[in-house]
Amino acid sequence: NAGVMQNPRHLVRRRGQEARLRCSPMKGHSHVYWYRQLPEEGLKFMVYLQKENIIDESGMPKERFSAEFPKEGPSILRIQQVVRGDSAAYFCASSPPAMNTEAFFGQGTRLTVV
């Protein structure tokens, strides 16, 4: 059972381009969480998704950011018209639909906006 897989591991985008970050949860996991770690800052929650549903997006910036977790395929965090302030490490975590479980984290995608 592979862990949470994120790709790409590193992504460079020019200002104004779009960034698409992918997260494949562990097998059997139907809950996905996205977190962002800005340089010199802690990890901040962005969004929590279940299959085809956004459950909690209270940490998502109001503009340019969106997330989805389709019935088939990975979860996608999409950032439109990237700016330098979007440069950060983006981590995905997944957990199974059961009580008393922990979330497992991927290795992260490091986005650099130039």
Add this chain to the structure above:
Amino acid sequence: KQEVTQIPAALSVPEGENLVLNCSFTDSAIYNLQWFRQDPGKGLTSLLLIQSSQREQTSGRLNASLDKSSGRSTLYIAASQPGDSATYLCAEGKTSYDKVIFGPGTSLSVIP
């Protein structure tokens, strides 16, 4: 508002010392508390998970405790090694399905 803090922000110890990292949280309705390790430029490695009904968890040289009444958790590392150098994050979960709130981390350096 959920808030998680960690003290100290940075710690440097000689190899072989025992050490304690502290984590405080404000939400008494905690569901679980998790300790992670993050190496520079790397992802997160889960170390220990303590459910709200538990007092402590142990894994090898690591022991984590949870005191809900005081809103504190500690991570005890015995016989520290240079390979333990990393940032240690505690994270509070309010429900098993909810988002996890991270502390700012403690940066640990173990000097050979």
